[in-house]
Amino acid sequence: MNIRSLTRGDGVVIGAAVLLLIASFLDIYSFDGAPDSAEIPSLWGSGPVVLGVVLAGVIGAALVVVSHAMPQPKKVAGLDLGQFGIAFTVFAAWSALGNIFDPAGAFDNDGPVSGLSAGIGLILALVATLVMAAAAVATPLVPALKGSLVPAARPAAPQPYGGQPQGGYGYPGAQQQPYGGQPGHPGQPGQPGPSFGGQPQPGQPQAAQPQAPQQAQAQPAGDFSPFWFAVPVPRPLFAEDGSPTPIAELAPGTWYLAVEQRGANLVAQTQDGRRGVLQDTSGIQRG
DSSP, rough: OGGGGGBBBHHHHHHHHHHHHHTTBBBEEEEETTOOTOOOOOOOHHHHIIIIIIIIHHHHHHHHHHHSSSSSSETTEEHHHHHHHHHHHHHHHHHHHHHHHHHTTTTTTTSOTTTHHHHHHHHHHHHHHHHHHHHHHHTOHHHHHHBBOOOOOOSOOOOOGGGGTSSTSTTOOOOOOOTTOTTTTOOOOOOOOOOOOOOTTTTEEEGGGTHHHHHHHOOOOOOOOOEEEEEEEEEEEEEETHHHHHHHETTOOOOEEEEEEETEEEEEEEETTTTTOOOOTTTTTOO
């Protein structure tokens, strides 16, 4: 699961579920003129309210959030978990509305119960389920709710893939020690290396100046060099055999290693060692 793939709408759903749980411990009824010492049951004292409002709402919110946090949506009977979750939240709101209109349930079949009305628990439960259902339905439709709940952080010195510090061995752009070279000198052993810009140090032969161009000429222009990159938004990673089913999801704020280029696509390696094809490479940030 990847929490960075959650949206602002998911945050509203989570907040409404927390409010619903709080409301479930408050009074289900309200009696006019009842003393403060009167023991009034909470929402947990009514089976229909617990099943139709509290549990239905919490289960629906969990299904909606989990479906968005999973890299590949799970389907049951042809419907993904998010659709089941939306149905549960709408049912919970409908049930809460019915209990507001008739809080006494079957007790008033022989006549209205004097002074009885919906308690603060039922009222808050109705508000929570209405907000939950509205957010679950509107998130795919409203751009403001589609935004990322946890924005990708851009640290000044991001850690590349594998925990190596920036500029460490293996990170693209880091100068590597040549075999047999002295620390801090990229040239031959015992000789100072060229300074920035290719100017020779005092006592260094002029022949050492074209070292960098010679290295560049040694590599064909079409060769691919692995590099680190990050994606701006969550993007699927597909199997190398061309299967349309994603094997992973690349999340913003994490560095991944591009190991091969296939046309406009990149073969990327995740932190757990899985390799796949990134088809959408627009807007990626190179390390």
